Every structure is written in C-alpha cells, then in structure tokens.
Amino acid sequence: ESGGLQEVKRTINIGLAPAEVAHLIESSPPKVRKMLWELVETENEGEILQHLSDEISADFLNEMSTEQLVDLTSELDTDDVVDLLQQLPEKQSNDVLRGMDSENRSRLEAVLCYPEDSAGGLMNTDTVTVRADVTLDVVLRYLRRHRSLPEMTDNLLVINRNNEFIGILPINKLLVSDLNQTVREVMTTDTQIIHASLDEEDVAKIFERHDLVSAPVIDNHGKLIGRITIDDVVDVIRDTADHSMMSMAGLDEEEDTFAPAFKTGRRRAVWLGINLITAFIASAVIGLFSDTIERLVALAVLMPIVASMGGIAGSQVLTLVIRGQALGHISSGNIGWLLNRELAVGFFNGLLWAAVIGGITLFWFNDALLAGIIAAAIIINLVVAVLSGAALPIILKRQSIDPALAGGVILTTITDVVGFFSFLGLASILYL
Amino acid sequence: ESGGLQEVKRTINIGLAPAEVAHLIESSPPKVRKMLWELVETENEGEILQHLSDEISADFLNEMSTEQLVDLTSELDTDDVVDLLQQLPEKQSNDVLRGMDSENRSRLEAVLCYPEDSAGGLMNTDTVTVRADVTLDVVLRYLRRHRSLPEMTDNLLVINRNNEFIGILPINKLLVSDLNQTVREVMTTDTQIIHASLDEEDVAKIFERHDLVSAPVIDNHGKLIGRITIDDVVDVIRDTADHSMMSMAGLDEEEDTFAPAFKTGRRRAVWLGINLITAFIASAVIGLFSDTIERLVALAVLMPIVASMGGIAGSQVLTLVIRGQALGHISSGNIGWLLNRELAVGFFNGLLWAAVIGGITLFWFNDALLAGIIAAAIIINLVVAVLSGAALPIILKRQSIDPALAGGVILTTITDVVGFFSFLGLASILYL
Numbered sequence: 006e007s008g009g010l011q012e013v014k015r016t017i018n019i020g021l022a023p024a025e026v027a028h029l030i031e032s033s034p035p036k037v038r039k040m041l042w043e044l045v046e047t048e049n050e051g052e053i054l055q056h057l058s059d060e061i062s063a064d065f066l067n068e069m070s071t072e073q074l075v076d077l078t079s080e081l082d083t084d085d086v087v088d089l090l091q092q093l094p095e096k097q098s099n100d101v102l103r104g105m106d107s108e109n110r111s112r113l114e115a116v117l118c119y120p121e122d123s124a125g126g127l128m129n130t131d132t133v134t135v136r137a138d139v140t141l142d143v144v145l146r147y148l149r150r151h152r153s154l155p156e157m158t159d160n161l162l163v164i165n166r167n168n169e170f171i172g173i174l175p176i177n178k179l180l181v182s183d184l185n186q187t188v189r190e191v192m193t194t195d196t197q198i199i200h201a202s203l204d205e206e207d208v209a210k211i212f213e214r215h216d217l218v219s220a221p222v223i224d225n226h227g228k229l230i231g232r233i234t235i236d237d238v239v240d241v242i243r244d245t246a247d248h249s250m251m252s253m254a255g256l257d258e259e260e261d262t263f264a265p266a267f268k269t270g271r272r273r274a275v276w277l278g279i280n281l282i283t284a285f286i287a288s289a290v291i292g293l294f295s296d297t298i299e300r301l302v303a304l305a306v307l308m309p310i311v312a313s314m315g316g317i318a319g320s321q322v323l324t325l326v327i328r329g330q331a332l333g334h335i336s337s338g339n340i341g342w343l344l345n346r347e348l349a350v351g352f353f354n355g356l357l358w359a360a361v362i363g364g365i366t367l368f369w370f371n372d373a374l375l376a377g378i379i380a381a382a383i384i385i386n387l388v389v390a391v392l393s394g395a396a397l398p399i400i401l402k403r404q405s406i407d408p409a410l411a412g413g414v415i416l417t418t419i420t421d422v423v424g425f426f427s428f429l430g431l432a433s434i435l436y437l
Numbered sequence: 438e439s440g441g442l443q444e445v446k447r448t449i450n451i452g453l454a455p456a457e458v459a460h461l462i463e464s465s466p467p468k469v470r471k472m473l474w475e476l477v478e479t480e481n482e483g484e485i486l487q488h489l490s491d492e493i494s495a496d497f498l499n500e501m502s503t504e505q506l507v508d509l510t511s512e513l514d515t516d517d518v519v520d521l522l523q524q525l526p527e528k529q530s531n532d533v534l535r536g537m538d539s540e541n542r543s544r545l546e547a548v549l550c551y552p553e554d555s556a557g558g559l560m561n562t563d564t565v566t567v568r569a570d571v572t573l574d575v576v577l578r579y580l581r582r583h584r585s586l587p588e589m590t591d592n593l594l595v596i597n598r599n600n601e602f603i604g605i606l607p608i609n610k611l612l613v614s615d616l617n618q619t620v621r622e623v624m625t626t627d628t629q630i631i632h633a634s635l636d637e638e639d640v641a642k643i644f645e646r647h648d649l650v651s652a653p654v655i656d657n658h659g660k661l662i663g664r665i666t667i668d669d670v671v672d673v674i675r676d677t678a679d680h681s682m683m684s685m686a687g688l689d690e691e692e693d694t695f696a697p698a699f700k701t702g703r704r705r706a707v708w709l710g711i712n713l714i715t716a717f718i719a720s721a722v723i724g725l726f727s728d729t730i731e732r733l734v735a736l737a738v739l740m741p742i743v744a745s746m747g748g749i750a751g752s753q754v755l756t757l758v759i760r761g762q763a764l765g766h767i768s769s770g771n772i773g774w775l776l777n778r779e780l781a782v783g784f785f786n787g788l789l790w791a792a793v794i795g796g797i798t799l800f801w802f803n804d805a806l807l808a809g810i811i812a813a814a815i816i817i818n819l820v821v822a823v824l825s826g827a828a829l830p831i832i833l834k835r836q837s838i839d840p841a842l843a844g845g846v847i848l849t850t851i852t853d854v855v856g857f858f859s860f861l862g863l864a865s866i867l868y869l
Contacts, residue, residue: 022646022647024645024646024647024648025646028646028765028766031764031766032765032766032767032768032771033771034771034774034778056646145612148612148613149612149613151612151613152613153609153610153613154609154612154613156609156648157591157648157650158609159589159591159650176608176609176612177585177586177588177590177608178585180577180580180581180583180586180608181580181581181583181584181585181586212671213456213671213675214454214456214457214460214488215454215456216456216588216589216668218589218591218650218667235650235667235671236648239644239645239667239671239674242671242674242675242678243645243674243678246674246675246678246679246682247678247760249682250678250681250682250685250756250760251756251757251760253682253756254752254753254755254756254757255749255753256753256756256757260757260760262757262758262760262761262764262766262767262775263766263771263774263775263778265778266778266781266782266785267785269778269782270781270782270785270786273750273753273782273786274785274786274789274790276749276753277746277749277750277786277790278790278793280745280746280749281742281746281790281793281794283745284741284742284745284746285742285797287741287742287745288738288739288741288742291737291738291741292738295734295735295737295738298730298734298737299731299734302727302730302731302737303727304737305723305727305730305734305736305737305740306720306723306724306727307720308737309716309719309720309723309741309744309853310713310716310717310719310720312741313712313715313716313719313849314709314712314713314716317687317708317709317712318705318709320686321686321687321688321705321708323686324682324683324685324686324688325683325686325688325692325694326694328679328682328683328692328694329694332463332694333460333464334460334463334464334694334695335464335694336464339464339465339466339695342466342695343694343695346466346695346697346698346701349698349702350698350701350702350705353698353699353702353706354702354705354706354709357706358706358709358710358713361710361713362713365717417745421741
C-alpha cells in the first residue's frame with residue numbers, strides 16, 4: 006500500500022512534466038486532487054500551480070502560509086508570479102511582496118501596475134538586450150557569458166542608452182551574418198512592438214497574424230519594459246475561444262469540469278433563474294390567447310414548433326456573428342451587408358419551412374386555415390429571428406455587454422414571444 | 438478615382454502584412470473580396486492565400502490556371518503548398534504536381550501521403566540537421582554558410598547516418614556552451630518527438646503542455662521527416678476551440694461570416710430540417726394529451742416552462758462535458774463521479790426551481806394540484822436533463838459521433854419529450 010503511494014509520488018515528481026501533473030489534477034474529483042497535491046514536492050509546486058486553472062490553484066494557494074508562498078515564487082517567471090499573486094486576497098499578496106528581496110519585488114511591481122488582461126500583465130521581464138553600435142562578434146561573446154538564455158529567446162532586443170527600444174536582432178540572423186557587422190547594420194526595425202496597455206486579445210491577434218514567437222513590450226515613453234512569449238499567448242487564445250462557447254451556456258471559461266456539486270449547482274441555478282424569466286414571459290403571451298386555445302387545442306400542439314424553429318434559426322446567426330466578432334471580422338462597414346444577407350436567408354428558409362410545416366399540418370389536422378396560419382407564423386418568426394440574431398451581438402457589444410452571455414437569453418425571449426404571438430394572434434383573428 | 442485605386446493597391450501589396458490583407462478580404466462581402474483579390478500582385482498571392490479560410494481560398498484557387506498555381510506554390514513552405522493542393526480537385530492537384538520540378542515534387546509527396554489532420558499533414562520539411570560527433574564550433578561555421586535559417590528554428594535536429602532522429606541541440610544552448618564540446622555532449626535526448634501519424638489535436642496538446650516552439654516529426658522507422666512549428670499549431674488550437682461552439686449551432690468551424698445568402702441559407706436549412714423532426718416529436722407528445730389540455734388550458738400556458746428549463750439545464754452540462762472532452766479531462770475513470778455529481782446538482786436545482794415555479798403557479802392560477810404537478814415535472818425533467826447532458830457526449834464519442842454536432846439535437850428531444858410527457862401525463866392522471 007505504502008509502496009504504491011511511493012510509486013505515485015515518484016511519478017508525480019520525476020516522471021511527469023509539470024503540465025502533465027496539472028492535467029492529472031484537473032481531471033480528478035476534488036478529494037483525489039487534494040491527495041495528489043500533497044504528494045507534490047515543494048520545489049515542483051510553483052511550476053505545477055501555473056498550469057492549473059485559476060479556480061483550482063486558488064484553492065491550493067489559500068492553504069499555504071506567507072513563507073511558503075514567498076519560497077514558491079522565488080523560482081518562477083515574473084508573469085507567473087503575478088498570476089499567482091492576483092489569485093490571493095490583497096492583504097496576503099502584499100505580505101508575500103514584502104517577504105521578497107528588493108530586486109524581485111521591484112521587478113514584480115513593474116508588472117503588477119498593469120491590468121491582468123493587458124499586455125503589461127502578460128509580459129515577462131527576462132529580456133536579453135544589446136546596444137546597436139557593437140559588432141555581432143561582441144554580441145556572441147556577451148551571450149556566451151550567460152549560463153543560459155531565457156526560454157523562447159528568438160530575438161535579442163536592441164535599446165539605446167535611455168533604455169528606449171529601437172529594434173530586434175533575430176538570433177537566426179545573428180547566426181548567419183558576418184560577425185564584423187554591427188548590430189545596427191543587421192537589426193530589424195519594422196517589427197511588431199506591443200504597448201503595455203494593449204488588450205491581451207489584441208496581443209493574440211498580432212501574434213497570430215505575424216507568426217511571432219516573442220515580442221517586445223514598451224511603456225508610454227517608448228522604454229523597453231519586457232517581452233511577451235507565444236506560450237502565454239496560446240493560453241489567451243484558448244481562453245478567448247472557450248469564452249464564447251461557455252458564456253452562451255452561462256458558464257465561465259475557467260469553469261472547473263470537476264467542481265463540487267454545491268459550487269457548480271449554485272452557479273448554474275443563477276442561469277436557470279435568468280432563463281425562467283424568459284420562460285414566464287413566453288407563458289404570459291400564451292396566456293393572452295387561452296380562450297382561442299380552448300376552442301382549438303391543435304394550437305397548443307403546434308405552437309412549440311413555431312417558437313423552436315425561430316430559436317434554432319436565430320441562434321445559428323447569433324453564433325456566427327459572435328464568432329465573427331471574436332475574429333475581428335465585424336465592423337460598422339459591413340453590418341448593413343450582413344443584415345441584408347440575413348433578411349434574404351430568413352425569407353428563403355422561412356418560405357421553405359413554411360411550405361413543409363404547412364403541408365404536414367394540413368395532412369395531420371386536415372385544416373387548410375390552420376396550415377396557412379402556421380406557415381405565415383413560421384415566415385414571420387424566422388425573419389425576425391435571423392435579423393435579431395445578427396443585430397443583437399452588435400447592439401450588445403456597443404453597450405459593452407458580453408454578447409455571448411446575454412445574447413442567447415434575449416434572443417430566446419424574442420423568438421418565443423414573436424413565435425407564440427404571431428401564431429396564436431393570427432389564429433385568434435382568423436378563427437373569430 | 439483611379440488614383441484612389443492605386444492607393445489601395447499600394448496599401449495591399451506593400452503596406453499590409455499578408456495576414457492583414459487576408460483579414461481584410463475575410464471581413465468583406467463577396468463582391469468586394471473579388472475586387473481586392475484582383476489588386477493583389479502575383480508574388481503576394483501565395484502568402485495571402487495561406488492566411489485565408491479554406492472556403493474563400495478555394496474560390497480564388499478554382500479560377501487560376503495550372504501554370505499560375507505552379508508559380509504560386511514555388512515560393513511557399515511545404516505544409517502551405519499541401520494545404521493549397523488539398524483544396525483543389527484531384528485532377529488539377531495532380532496537374533500542379535506534374536508541373537513542379539522533381540525536387541519540390543518529391544518533398545511534397547512525402548507530406549501528401551499523410552492525412553491532412555495528422556502531424557504528417559501539419560509538418561514542414563525545412564529541418565536543419567547536424568551530426569552528433571562534430572563540435573559546436575563546426576556547427577556554428579556550418580550555420581554561417583546558410584544565407585538564412587528557416588523561420589522558428591529554435592532547435593537543430595541531431596540525426597545519425599541513417600537519418601534517424603537522436604536528439605535536439607537548442608540554439609539557445611549552442612550560444613552559451615563551450616565551443617570545443619561535441620554536439621553529443623550538449624544535446625538533449627529526452628525531448629518531445631512527434632510521430633507522423635499522431636492526430637493534430639494531440640500535437641496541439643503536446644505543444645501546449647510543454648511550451649514548444651517547434652518539434653521534430655519522425656516516421657514509423659524513427660527517421661526524421663520534418664518538423665512542426667507553433668504557428669501552425671496555433672491554427673489547430675483556434676479551429677479546435679471554434680469547432681465545438683460552431684458545431685453546436687450546426688455550423689462548420691471554417692464557416693465564412695460573409696458567405697453569400699444562398700450558400701449559407703442552404704446549409705442552415707439542413708440544420709433547421711433536423712431540428713424540425715425534434716419539434717414534431719414534441720408536438721406528437723403534446724397531441725397525446727390534447728383532451729386534457731382542452732379541459733384545463735392552463736396546461737398549455739405552463740408546459741413550455743417545463744420543457745425549456747430542462748433544455749437550459751441540460752445544455753449547460755452538455756457544454757461543460759464537451760469542453761472537458763476537448764481539453765482531455767474526461768476519462769472512463771471519472772465518468773462515474775461526474776454522473777453522481779450531476780445527479781446531486783439535478784436534485785438541488787430541481788427542488789429549488791420546483792419550489793419557485795410551483796409558488797408562482799399557485800399564485801397565478803390559484804390551483805394547488807396544478808402547482809404540485811408542475812413542481813414534480815420540473816424535478817423529473819431537470820434530473821433527466823443533467824444526467825443526459827453528462828452522459829450523451831460520452832456515449833456519442835464512443836460511437837465516434839461528434840457530440841458537439843449531435844448532442845444538442847438529441848438532448849432537446851429528450852428534454853422536450855420528458856418535460857411535456859411528465860407534466861401533461863401527471864395532469865391527465867391526477868385530474869381524471
């Protein structure tokens with residue numbers, strides 16, 4: 006039994022990469038997680054923590070003392086320490102900062118003053134800098150005095166005596182150039198420079214469009230303050246992409262698959278509550294026409310079809326436009342075209358499915374008027390649905406409301422209300 | 438007028454990076470796209486095409502002659518040429534291959550024999566290789582004979598005389614090590630090696646977990662055949678993450694935001710047709726109880742609430758589990774725990790919302806029996822919904838059916854049928 010435990014301990018601390026241990030922990034139910042974490046040796050804790058999702062690492066961090074936290078941070082990259090500190094309550098985070106030596110502290114404070122989701126919050130301070138007027142030969146000898154270079158160092162950053170960024174010297178160029186040339190002769194100046202205040206999603210777009218491995222970060226005065234590497238950008242891309250999908254189901258993109266029942270249940274209850282309001286609004290609309298339904302119960306049988314077809318058609322457009330926004334495709338210049346296109350699609354699909362559903366209704370209830378009513382309601386609801394699906398995310402974004410979070414609920418309310426109202430309303434007029 | 442056009446032409450061909458031009462084209466309606474594309478100069482076409490989504494680039498490629506295509510491919514990386522060829526009809530793709538010089542052709546054929554979504558289909562053949570028994574000094578002099586190194590060369594790949602991969606020599610290590618050492622003394626052998634047949638999503642996981650910039654690809658015999666770089670992996674990550682969200686709305690992850698009305702309308706019609714079947718199944722269930730509804734029309738008013746709360750609760754779990762599968766968190770070892778957790782969450786939320794909805798119903802219709810019936814139906818439907826939401830993606834994946842595509846439709850069918858059946862069924866028993 007104890008031999009088995011030793012085996013697991015060895016696997017965790019020697020056999021697996023930190024990211025693999027983190028993955029193992031994330032894939033385990035809460036109790037097993039605690040057990041696994043206790044087997045991790047102190048020197049490996051930092052590396053594993055930074056690969057865990059925020060929620061899980063916060064759980065572990067909250068159980069550590071300030072001294073343990075200071076030890077932990079001493080071996081991590083600046084941006085990873087910042088991530089950890091941001092998960093702690095402010096008091097404890099200040100205690101940890103005070104426990105550090107002054108060099109580490111000032112390095113950290115430079116990063117901590119930027120928002121977590123900005124380029125400044127994403128950057129590392131481990132730059133390798135050179136001056137423009139030295140020869141490549143001198144650069145090579147300078148590098149050889151290092152014991153190692155920071156990971157993902159694909160460029161040396163060229164600065165002037167005021168610490169202002171002036172260009173990059175790609176390592177791959179250093180390796181193939183004549184060593185008697187100066188840095189200035191070989192360096193590249195038309196490179197992507199990232200301002201510290203830039204939003205992290207815009208940083209990701211720059212990395213994606215220009216296939217970067219790392220990029221220099223400058224402050225408002227053009228001074229070099231750090232660099233961003235692709236591994237951190239990949240995390241941003243993953244989170245951004247997950248964000249839309251998870252938000253559409255009322256979930257957080259960091260949502261823990263194996264959160265305890267009470268924790269996840271409470272959060273999901275909120276979402277059900279919000280959607281209940283939508284459902285009661287739809288019920289109220291149906292309630293307006295209860296006399297008509299009492300006379301023709303087939304209306305009750307068919308009415309969910311009108312509402313659900315609208316919901317499906319609308320959420321297709323909603324998803325398409327939200328993804329288009331995330332990719333940066335949607336701008337004020339093409340919204341008009343998009344709405345026109347959706348009007349055409351709404352009519353096309355409205356006519357098609359009105360014919361099909363009308364036909365089935367005629368066959369099922371042998372009532373031509375009912376078939377005509379449902380066909381008309383389908384056309385109305387599909388057109389309204391696709392136009393709402395396209396317009397909602399654009400309107401919400403202008404109001405700084407997250408379309409992925411709010412769009413679905415509002416859209417369902419619209420398609421339910423319009424669906425029930427047009428179908429039951431037409432019926433109550435035409436059957437009276 | 439013509440001066441303005443010249444301006445745009447200059448911007449496209451000189452002012453913007455290829456990825457930025459591609460982004461501009463993707464953000465434009467179809468007609469503007471054609472116009473922009475015609476302004477692109479021949480030598481820039483290849484680079485821009487590889488940044489366009491498959492559908493749009495296929496449109497442009499189909500209008501080019503074989504000679505134009507051969508010219509186009511001569512300046513691109515192997516993996517990008519392969520991407521282009523795979524978008525052409527087989528006959529045309531063969532014509533292009535025949536038009537190439539033999540060196541380029543054999544380089545391509547090595548990659549074309551692997552599936553598009555495997556490591557082999559993702560790799561480039563532009564490796565820089567060295568032998569283990571030479572000194573670092575010799576390596577440096579060998580590198581300096583190149584005019585340039587391939588992009589994202591962070592490691593030199595060490596092979597033996599049979600072209601078998603034996604290790605990597607990180608450039609950053611080469612720069613700080615004693616030049617009299619041999620490659621063998623400095624190289625790393627416990628590195629991540631990618632087999633050509635590995636699925637591209639697994640390749641992405643390896644890159645994410647180990648923070649790689651590039652990784653060597655070997656064939657079944659251990660021979661080095663190429664390398665994969667992070668820029669291509671980022672595209673895989675973006676597509677994988679988009680896939681789940683887009684599939685859940687019946688869309689393709691490559692779906693073009695600005696596809697012409699007819700094209701996108703036709704595709705979306707298919708999805709509406711599939712969902713119509715679900716809607717008619719729900720209608721048929723309601724039809725079974727039309728006598729009961731005729732006697733108590735309040736049932737028709739309230740029944741959408743039961744179905745929709747089930748739908749919302751179920752799709753939350755569905756989304757959570759599909760995301761968990763994409764991240765590799767779900768395994769046979771933790772499904773049992775997950776189902777138990779969902780059972781608890783279903784009961785917790787079922788009781789909570791049964792009380793709320795029962796209370797509102799009592800207040801609205803002043804009918805205690807009706808309130809009790811809807812409360813019971815809510816509990817039943819929420820428990821079934823969350824269990825289905827958790828179990829469906831796991832069952833579907835075992836059957837090799839895409840859970841993101843099929844899960845939502847099946848789940849809605851279940852929550853509609855169970856919701857209407859339990860609510861109307863209980864009512865018809867208790868009111869008779």
